[in-house]
Amino acid sequence: MSDLLNQQPETYDASSIEVLEGLEAVRKRPGMYIGGTDERALHHMVAEILDNSMDEAVAGHATRIEVELHEDGSVTVRDNGRGIPVDPHPKFPDKSALEVILCTLHAGGKFSNKAYSTSGGLNGVGSSVVNALSDLMRVEVARNRELFVQEFSRGKPKGPVAKVGSAPNRRGTAVTFHADPEIFGSQHLKPARLYKMVRSKAYLFSGVEIRWKTAVNDGETPLEATFHYPGGLAQYLVESMGNTMTYAEKPFAGKVSFEEKYGVPGSVEWAVNWTPMRDGFIHSYTNTVPTPDGGTHESGFWAAIYKGVRAYGELIKNRKAELITRDDLMTGGCALLSIFIREPSFVGQTKDRLSTEEAAKWVEGAVRDHFDNWLAADPKSAGAIMDFLVLRAEERLRRRQEKETQRKSATKRLRLPGKLVDCSATNREGTELFIVEGDSAGGSAKMARDRHKQAVMPIRGKILNVLGAAGAKLGSNQEISDLCQALGVQMGSKFNAEDLRYDKIVIMTDADVDGAHIASLLMTFFFTQMRPLIDKGHLYLACPPLFRLTQGARRVYCIDEAEKNEWLKKGLGGKGKIEVSRFKGLGEMDAKDLKETTMSPATRQLIRVTIDEDAPGETGDLVERLMGKKPELRFQYIQENARFVDAEDVDV
Numbered sequence: 001m002s003d004l005l006n007q008q009p010e011t012y013d014a015s016s017i018e019v020l021e022g023l024e025a026v027r028k029r030p031g032m033y034i035g036g037t038d039e040r041a042l043h044h045m046v047a048e049i050l051d052n053s054m055d056e057a058v059a060g061h062a063t064r065i066e067v068e069l070h071e072d073g074s075v076t077v078r079d080n081g082r083g084i085p086v087d088p089h090p091k092f093p094d095k096s097a098l099e100v101i102l103c104t105l106h107a108g109g110k111f112s113n114k115a116y117s118t119s120g121g122l123n124g125v126g127s128s129v130v131n132a133l134s135d136l137m138r139v140e141v142a143r144n145r146e147l148f149v150q151e152f153s154r155g156k157p158k159g160p161v162a163k164v165g166s167a168p169n170r171r172g173t174a175v176t177f178h179a180d181p182e183i184f185g186s187q188h189l190k191p192a193r194l195y196k197m198v199r200s201k202a203y204l205f206s207g208v209e210i211r212w213k214t215a216v217n218d219g220e221t222p223l224e225a226t227f228h229y230p231g232g233l234a235q236y237l238v239e240s241m242g243n244t245m246t247y248a249e250k251p252f253a254g255k256v257s258f259e260e261k262y263g264v265p266g267s268v269e270w271a272v273n274w275t276p277m278r279d280g281f282i283h284s285y286t287n288t289v290p291t292p293d294g295g296t297h298e299s300g301f302w303a304a305i306y307k308g309v310r311a312y313g314e315l316i317k318n319r320k321a322e323l324i325t326r327d328d329l330m331t332g333g334c335a336l337l338s339i340f341i342r343e344p345s346f347v348g349q350t351k352d353r354l355s356t357e358e359a360a361k362w363v364e365g366a367v368r369d370h371f372d373n374w375l376a377a378d379p380k381s382a383g384a385i386m387d388f389l390v391l392r393a394e395e396r397l398r399r400r401q402e403k404e405t406q407r408k409s410a411t412k413r414l415r416l417p418g419k420l421v422d423c424s425a426t427n428r429e430g431t432e433l434f435i436v437e438g439d440s441a442g443g444s445a446k447m448a449r450d451r452h453k454q455a456v457m458p459i460r461g462k463i464l465n466v467l468g469a470a471g472a473k474l475g476s477n478q479e480i481s482d483l484c485q486a487l488g489v490q491m492g493s494k495f496n497a498e499d500l501r502y503d504k505i506v507i508m509t510d511a512d513v514d515g516a517h518i519a520s521l522l523m524t525f526f527f528t529q530m531r532p533l534i535d536k537g538h539l540y541l542a543c544p545p546l547f548r549l550t551q552g553a554r555r556v557y558c559i560d561e562a563e564k565n566e567w568l569k570k571g572l573g574g575k576g577k578i579e580v581s582r583f584k585g586l587g588e589m590d591a592k593d594l595k596e597t598t599m600s601p602a603t604r605q606l607i608r609v610t611i612d613e614d615a616p617g618e619t620g621d622l623v624e625r626l627m628g629k630k631p632e633l634r635f636q637y638i639q640e641n642a643r644f645v646d647a648e649d650v651d652v
């Protein structure tokens with residue numbers, strides 16, 4: 001601890017607290033003001049200046065804007081507006097208003113509503129931030145028939161504002177700036193990106209004409225262009241969608257003044273159409289500033305469309321319209337939305353998301369009225385859109401259902417007991433579960449099986465005790481619950497054969513007394529807890545051989561002593577001595593033996609366990625009842641060992 005203390009700077013007093021004056025702060029932390037120093041931020045510099053000219057146009061003072069990208073990477077934005085004021089500022093009489101605006105954060109004419117009604121600019125920081133982050137900035141103002149110029153570098157004036165001549169036929173502002181490489185490194189403004197930005201400004205405000213010019217040629221972007229969209233967003237949507245097939249012949253578009261509808265300054269304009277050819281999109285703007293992260297205006301817009309669609313569905317009695325959600329509307333819906341409001345609030349200075357709450361209500365109300373009328377007036381387009389949306393909703397539901405079943409089977413799979421070696425088939429048909437005694441037998445069975453259709457579940461000896469126990473104990477036993485999980489079913493009255501995960505359940509135990517005991521107990525368990533599994537013919541006994549006889553190349557397997565003796569008497573037909581090996585258990589057989597004799601459907605022998613309803617006695621000889629059909633050999637074999645069942649006092 002004391003070491004740590006020693007590492008503190010020797011003096012931490014008032015002198016350590018820095019106050020960054022004016023635009024120094026912007027240069028130190030550009031991210032806070034312009035969202036970073038990447039390419040996006042670099043282009044945002046142009047947007048800040050262009051937005052000022054747009055604000056002039058929207059306020060009705062400018063009709064033309066020019067944007068020019070120069071060869072050295074600098075940009076000029078020129079408008080024919082009122083011109084930034086150049087007279088001395090009342091608060092700072094030795095400075096012009098122009099200098100105050102460009103060199104002071106939070107200086108601007110958009111705080112009150114005197115000079116602008118609805119504006120993209122808000123905080124009075126845009127042009128000063130751009131100034132701070134430019135190694136050169138030159139502002140020309142034509143005002144009162146005179147031309148003024150002032151130059152700046154990195155936020156500081158190179159000299160006072162100077163009158164440089166007369167401008168009898170001109171007015172407006174021209175800002176030229178070059179982004180500072182100290183901040184932005186070697187990044188350059190891209191003509192294509194600027195071109196798109198400039199064009200969008202033109203369709204957002206039909207009252208302005210924007211001229212574009214670039215000296216930087218990227219081989220794609222036009223070197224010169226003029227944008228003017230008197231048809232506003234609708235015109236632009238139609239032009240930008242080109243030949244793409246759309247459901248409505250003409251987009252649903254409109255413009256509503258908030259002044260007229262709500263008595264507040266501002267307006268909303270929109271255009272939307274639906275197409276199956278591409279993903280939907282919405283480009284939204286507030287006071288011509290793009291809001292790529294949406295916000296309250298977008299929610300209001302989709303709310304109106306959503307409610308309109310649902311109401312129209314009811315009107316035309318299309319009950320499936322109830323399935324449509326907002327997401328369905330948005331997929332395939334191509335929309336442009338632009339609102340103008342006073343003092344919008346955004347999340348962050350880069351204004352990516354509108355947070356003005358009332359905007360949702362205003363936009364929804366304005367769009368909704370028009371949408372209902374539009375749908376009713378053009379039943380052909382409305383019908384086509386409804387059909388498309390219902391289709392999308394149905395598709396979405398189908399996909400969700402598919403996902404859910406996938407998930408269900410995935411969780412089922414996850415819940416399978418660890419010792420189950422499952423088969424890979426996803427369909428139950430033809431699948432088999434071998435319940436085998438002991439881990440070593442499980443090992444050979446695992447190797448001998450057909451991985452696709454055959455699953456193996458080893459059970460341990462202790463199942464003996466469990467199965468001998470009374471019913472109540474069964475449920476809490478791990479071995480039993482593992483078995484139930486592997487089978488996919490529950491015990492007793494909750495058993496449902498439909499849930500069975502396998503077609504055949506094969507009990508495969510050693511061909512000895514212990515093996516018979518376990519087989520008997522398992523059969524009793526199924527009989528008492530899952531009887532339909534036997535009734536429906538799902539339960540089988542495997543018949544592993546007890547002996548292998550080899551004579552030269554000849555080989556036979558014998559299921560019991562009697563069969564062995566028979567073969568020994570008649571011979572195998574080969575030469576030499578007959579060798580007899582006795583399998584002490586399944587685990588002794590190699591995978592090949594086991595496969596051939598017991599597991600492969602082509603060569604094995606299986607006994608289906610059935611219940612002989614005619615067998616005498618209620619709880620008499622269980623095995624006899626279970627083995628009603630008496631497959632001779634096995635029956636006898638198990639009968640010989642049936643005393644185990646009786647001895648265990650099974651509660652049937």
Ligand SMILES: Nc1ncnc2c1ncn2[C@@H]1O[C@H](COP(=O)(O)OP(=O)(O)OP(=O)(O)O)[C@@H](O)[C@H]1O
Binds near residue numbers: 123124
């Ligand atoms: N082209 C222009 N024509 C007329 N006045 C302008 C022009 N550009 C800037 N101004 C004036 O300068 C002020 C400051 O502009 P600045 O870009 O710094 O901030 P803002 O636009 O008010 O707000 P924001 O920081 O949100 O962009 C504006 O409020 C406006 O009064």
